[in-house]
Structures are given as structure tokens and as C-alpha cells.
Amino acid sequence: MASEQTKAVLSTPGEREILTERVFDAPRDRVWAAYTDRELIPRWWGLRGSETRIDQLELRPGGAWRFVQRNSDGSEAAFRGIYREVSPIERLAYTFEYEGQPGHVLIDTVEFEDLGEQTKLLVHSLFHTTEERDWMIEAGMERGLNEGYEQLDELLEELAG
């Protein structure tokens, strides 16, 4: 179980933004790999008890990604977007669209900050409108993020071992 201090810190620096910060006990190249590798993403991405299938992963500017999460009750939720920036091992930016809410597109910019043996992950989410930002928060973004990040902790520990 994750202790309180390993929870991601969410803030809303602007009226249509969300910033999340989380430190991981692994060097930057390993966090980048977990975040971008087709084999590693399904091992941590999404809610606990769900399975993630990588449908598309074209890791280059203009390339598409699409992940399908199969929940424990058998239902599926799909997410998609386009990579806008791919700067290994420093920064990744992509659009993010939940297919259950088509036409609501945000931009995530992920910074991998080098802390030596640790890495700080900063995710800046930029929405078109405040309503879309608030909808994402109310839809349970924090829970989903933290469950994914706890699984990422476990994966990073395994990769180190």
C-alpha cells in the first residue's frame, strides 16, 4: 500500500489547467521507458484490476496513440491522442481524448525531472475550457492517476531488481 506522502499532488494553476507532481524512486531513463514502451505501459497504466491493451503507439510527433482499458466488470474504456512532442528522456506532449467524451481534447505535457536516483514527473494538462477541466477532476482523475502511479512504483522496483 502506498503511504500518504507518495500520493500525486494536484493543483490548478490556471482556470483550464491541472498540474500533477509525483516523485518516483528510479532514474529518469527508467521512468521514461515505463512511460513510453509498448511492453511496459500495460503493466502500470490504468486502474487496479483493469487490463490495458495498446492498440496504437506511434511515438513521434504527429503519431497516434490509443489505449483500451478493460475493467474488471468486462466493460471497456478507450483513450486516444496524437503525440505533439517526443524529447527522450526529458519531455513528452500529446493530446488526450476519452472516447466516451469525443471532441473533448486536452494536451498533456509530461516533464521528467532528473533528481539523480529519483525522478519527478510533472504532468501539465491543458484544456480548452474550465468546464472540461472540472469534468475531468469530477470523473475521478485523481484516483485513476494514483492507482496507476502505485502500479508504476511497483514496476520500477521490479525493473531495478
Add this chain to the structure above:
Amino acid sequence: MASEQTKAVLSTPGEREILTERVFDAPRDRVWAAYTDRELIPRWWGLRGSETRIDQLELRPGGAWRFVQRNSDGSEAAFRGIYREVSPIERLAYTFEYEGQPGHVLIDTVEFEDLGEQTKLLVHSLFHTTEERDWMIEAGMERGLNEGYEQLDELLEELAG
């Protein structure tokens, strides 16, 4: 030839917005039809000398649209998005993405203002960033818009006849 006063008026009311206004000599239901009908759109949409093919047109919230413009030199440019709001004959909102710039998504909200025998069309474009807004202006948005609107004038006149 269109006279000066029939050009669309562009303004930038916010740092990531474009507003265009244009009056058409046709009642609102006819302008709405020209804007949303699969048979009518290709008759005015896009640059002069180009041909527009409707690949998808699912006119409902969450439905997809995709138009392919074939230019006089044989090159093609495709545009796509998702309808967010469909309120006949008053308002239409959709995302807009040029496939040559994937991952750059704006929201257009089109208001059809009833002026009796005329209709004012207000198009509000909302971008994620100022850079994307400025790119659209520099890419020749105003020329494309005005050439399309002049062809729309001609179509509306024909439909009235």
C-alpha cells in the same frame, strides 16, 4: 467579384481566439442547410478551384466529420473533427483538426443570427494556445474563409432562385 464590404470581419477577442463575422443574403434555415447538408457543403466549402469530398458527416453530438479538399494541382488536404453541439438552426459547435498538423485541435462555435431576410454567421474559434491560433492565421485562414464564403453567397443565391 466580392466587394470590400462582403469580406468576413476577423478579430482576436482573446489571446487564443478568433472571431469572424459575415452577413449572408438568405434566411437562417437556408444558411444552416448549406452549412450542414452533405449535398450542399461541397458546393461552397474550401478554396476556389478545389473540390471537396465529404468522407464523414455524422451530424449529432459526438459524431465525426471529415472533409477532403482536392486542390487544382491534384494535392489533397483533409480536415476532421467531432460535433460537440448541434442545435438547428441556431448553433453548431465542432472540433477542427487539419490532418497536416495532427494533434492541433480547435473548437469552432458557429452562431446563426436571425436578421430576417439576412443571416449573420459568427464563427468563434477557440485554440489551446496562442501559437496555434497564430499559425492558423498565418496559414491563410482569411483567404480560405473568404473564398468559401463567396462561393456560399453564390450557392445561397442559386437556392433562392
